[in-house]
Amino acid sequence: MLDIFFDSLPTATVLYSIVANIIRVIAIGVVPYNRRPSAATAWLMLIMLEPIIGTLVFSILGSNKLNARRQRIQRAVNRGLKAMWLDTPDTPPNELLPEGLERVIAMNRKMTELPSLFGINRAISSDYQTSIDQIIHAIDESRYYVHMLFYIMAKDERTTPIFDAMKRAVDRGVRVRVLYDHIGSRKYPGFAEMREFMTNNGIDHHMTAPVLPFDGEFNRPDLRNHRKLMVVDGNVGFTGSFNMIDSTYLDEQNVALGRHWNEVTILLNGQIVSQLDNIFALDWASETNETLPVSIPDAAQRQHISYVSRHTDDEMNVFQLIPSGPGYAEEPNLRLFTTLIEQAQEHVAIVSPYFIPDTPLMQAITSAAYRGVEVELFVNERGDQMMVDLAQRSYYEPLLDAGVTIWLWPQPEILHAKFVTIDRQVSVLGSSNMDMRSFGLNHEISLLASNGNVNRDLHKVLRTYRTKCTVLDRDRWGRRSWVTRYLESLMRLTSALQ
Numbered sequence: 001m002l003d004i005f006f007d008s009l010p011t012a013t014v015l016y017s018i019v020a021n022i023i024r025v026i027a028i029g030v031v032p033y034n035r036r037p038s039a040a041t042a043w044l045m046l047i048m049l050e051p052i053i054g055t056l057v058f059s060i061l062g063s064n065k066l067n068a069r070r071q072r073i074q075r076a077v078n079r080g081l082k083a084m085w086l087d088t089p090d091t092p093p094n095e096l097l098p099e100g101l102e103r104v105i106a107m108n109r110k111m112t113e114l115p116s117l118f119g120i121n122r123a124i125s126s127d128y129q130t131s132i133d134q135i136i137h138a139i140d141e142s143r144y145y146v147h148m149l150f151y152i153m154a155k156d157e158r159t160t161p162i163f164d165a166m167k168r169a170v171d172r173g174v175r176v177r178v179l180y181d182h183i184g185s186r187k188y189p190g191f192a193e194m195r196e197f198m199t200n201n202g203i204d205h206h207m208t209a210p211v212l213p214f215d216g217e218f219n220r221p222d223l224r225n226h227r228k229l230m231v232v233d234g235n236v237g238f239t240g241s242f243n244m245i246d247s248t249y250l251d252e253q254n255v256a257l258g259r260h261w262n263e264v265t266i267l268l269n270g271q272i273v274s275q276l277d278n279i280f281a282l283d284w285a286s287e288t289n290e291t292l293p294v295s296i297p298d299a300a301q302r303q304h305i306s307y308v309s310r311h312t313d314d315e316m317n318v319f320q321l322i323p324s325g326p327g328y329a330e331e332p333n334l335r336l337f338t339t340l341i342e343q344a345q346e347h348v349a350i351v352s353p354y355f356i357p358d359t360p361l362m363q364a365i366t367s368a369a370y371r372g373v374e375v376e377l378f379v380n381e382r383g384d385q386m387m388v389d390l391a392q393r394s395y396y397e398p399l400l401d402a403g404v405t406i407w408l409w410p411q412p413e414i415l416h417a418k419f420v421t422i423d424r425q426v427s428v429l430g431s432s433n434m435d436m437r438s439f440g441l442n443h444e445i446s447l448l449a450s451n452g453n454v455n456r457d458l459h460k461v462l463r464t465y466r467t468k469c470t471v472l473d474r475d476r477w478g479r480r481s482w483v484t485r486y487l488e489s490l491m492r493l494t495s496a497l498q
Contacts, residue, residue: 119272317452
């Protein structure tokens with residue numbers, strides 16, 4: 001028996017070699033198709049080294065396309081948005097925008113169907129508890145409906161008052177709809193109990209992109225809904241980087257280290273809130289097949305008009321919401337960031353906990369610095385994800401060489417805010433990081449703002465960051481060990497596998 005086994009080994013080896021080489025040849029022509037060069041190179045290296053395993057992984061994770069049903073819903077919603085906003089110009093009439101911004105807004109609209117609209121910035125908050133208090137107050141003021149979408153939701157000691165507010169709203173006849181990401185939320189304590197609480201108290205809740213193959217619900221585990229938003233009665237909107245969970249993310253090690261997450265959120269009124277509702281309706285339809293009405297009751301509309309009339313001039317901003325993700329092949333958030341930075345003349349500030357740019361974005365940032373634009377990058381001294389942290393460090397040296405100032409948020413805390421300011425005139429804030437996961441795999445929303453107080457408020461936040469952060473020294477950074485450099489390069493390569 002053993003003789004037969006050993007005699008068959010050469011034949012098996014030859015067959016494996018033939019199959020492996022066939023796979024390699026096919027991969028060279030298939031993998032690069034419609035894929036950025038960095039991602040194609042990383043996938044090809046994996047397949048060349050391990051043809052069978054690499055092909056298996058590529059077949060599961062190599063495409064970021066939605067399944068057929070979700071693609072149909074996305075197309076239907078896009079047609080509806082196009083018709084809904086057909087008579088609305090790209091920009092509000094008689095509004096003088098910063099140079100070049102009209103073209104950026106027109107570009108965004110071609111990709112997402114959404115024009116720019118007026119809106120009121122009621123508050124930009126970088127205080128965790130303040131954001132929670134704002135959410136509770138908005139829910140308690142609701143009369144018709146509450147729509148909530150968060151990547152991470154957990155019912156813990158800090159967020160229980162939010163769930164209690166949702167229960168009070170249901171008790172007085174308000175329709176409360178909640179979406180939360182399956183993979184993003186399920187790992188936190190009390191996930192089943194949170195779902196049971198919402199079910200028992202009449203809160204209509206669903207997971208986004210659930211990975212439940214035995215229940216007939218399978219979605220790719222790496223295509224996540226990373227958006228964070230809330231809409232109340234079509235009057236009040238909320239978005240930013242905040243997840244509905246304690247600032248320690250309920251991790252014992254974080255508690256022991258004193259590690260807390262620091263966020264930035266914006267509270268909105270005005271026309272722009274309707275676009276947040278549009279995106280919630282898209283995600284709701286994707287999970288439930290239910291089409292939500294796009295209008296609000298007449299009484300709520302009158303209340304909205306009265307509410308909006310009470311504002312100061314600088315509170316009124318021109319906003320545009322830019323959704324992105326697997327349903328948008330053009331990568332709207334990446335194009336937005338790259339175009340704005342290419343147009344910068346004086347100053348760029350980038351705040352991103354996860355910074356892994358693709359080549360055009362990296363070139364836009366370094367080119368801005370080389371032509372004399374003051375460029376600041378705010379990142380964590382030590383990130384919460386080791387592989388991502390190492391990958392993003394591989395970009396620091398060319399940034400420093402170009403003259404970019406890199407501010408390090410001191411460990412053990414985590415700077416989780418995500419926003420960009422350009423020339424102190426234009427800002428973008430929302431859920432999107434400056435990394436390839438946010439550009440190609442995650443569903444994100446980014447809020448473009450100009451002509452109001454958003455830039456002023458974000459620069460106030462930046463001033464507080466500078467007092468807390470330290471500047472990365474070029475000479476000290478150049479003295480890190482070869483082992484560290486090797487690991488950075490390795491993680492940079494793996495980060496492109498999408």
